[in-house]
Amino acid sequence: MTLDLLRIVLCAAMLLYSSLMDLRTREVSNWTWVVFAPLGLVLDLYEGFYLGAVNPIWALALPILVSTALSLFFFYGSLYGGADAKAFITLSFLIPHPPEVFTPYLGVILSLYPLAVFTDAAIIAVLFALSLLVRNLLWRLRNRRPLFNGLEEEPFWRKALTLLSCVKVEAGRLKGPPYQYPVEVVRESKRMLRLLPDTTDDEKAEEAIRVLIEDLGLSEVWVAPTLPFLLFISLGFLCSLLLGDLAFWMLNMIF
Numbered sequence: 001m002t003l004d005l006l007r008i009v010l011c012a013a014m015l016l017y018s019s020l021m022d023l024r025t026r027e028v029s030n031w032t033w034v035v036f037a038p039l040g041l042v043l044d045l046y047e048g049f050y051l052g053a054v055n056p057i058w059a060l061a062l063p064i065l066v067s068t069a070l071s072l073f074f075f076y077g078s079l080y081g082g083a084d085a086k087a088f089i090t091l092s093f094l095i096p097h098p099p100e101v102f103t104p105y106l107g108v109i110l111s112l113y114p115l116a117v118f119t120d121a122a123i124i125a126v127l128f129a130l131s132l133l134v135r136n137l138l139w140r141l142r143n144r145r146p147l148f149n150g151l152e153e154e155p156f157w158r159k160a161l162t163l164l165s166c167v168k169v170e171a172g173r174l175k176g177p178p179y180q181y182p183v184e185v186v187r188e189s190k191r192m193l194r195l196l197p198d199t200t201d202d203e204k205a206e207e208a209i210r211v212l213i214e215d216l217g218l219s220e221v222w223v224a225p226t227l228p229f230l231l232f233i234s235l236g237f238l239c240s241l242l243l244g245d246l247a248f249w250m251l252n253m254i255f
Helices: 002-025 031-050 056-076 082-094 113-143 156-165 202-215 229-242 246-254
Strands: 167-170 180-182 184-187 190-193 220-225
Touching: 002 031, 002 082, 002 229, 031 056, 031 082, 056 082, 056 113, 082 113, 082 229, 113 156, 113 167, 113 229, 113 246, 156 190, 180 202, 184 202, 202 220
Parallel strands: none
Antiparallel strands: 167 220, 180 220, 184 190
């Protein structure tokens, strides 16, 4: 039980620090993972081989291997960033199996504990997307103007995804990269929506904003807020401790 508490404290400290850094600067030092991953490995070796409390292969090695494979898949698939992948891998070292010190409220948790954290984080990210949808609909009601003025020719599915992943921001309140990236581009003097903005070239994003505001004279621009997935991982970790595996619980309720 003491070892579980230590794992939880170390994991919470890593996620809190990395999330704060990612929110403030959109960068997390690699020293974060260099410090915490070896600490997790030491705890794994101590628990698996010295205490003999768990099976070193199934309870420790398997979660780490699965988490690493998933993290690399999502990273190279451009579904999340390098810091997110490193955080998820480090988390699998720090807390590879469900802690026994807490009994989640829903009573459902996967033996591959990092996967429970990931699925909870994904569900919270979906709820964030729904909050963007509500915000955009409230903007429409408040301003009584079309959300896609000048973009009427865009297909319905693209507009729908924009409502779930982007927000309209007034020109004077634009933060720009690395916090906001324009999802509008100009091609042959025509505005178009691009749902996956290039977040690797801040100068290009700033130039795109300049064209939209200064050249086209737009007072509002659709942007993608770059809320880091690390924050969702942190919330997923907290949710898994207190509630349990939300996805597995919902599947049990359905089937």
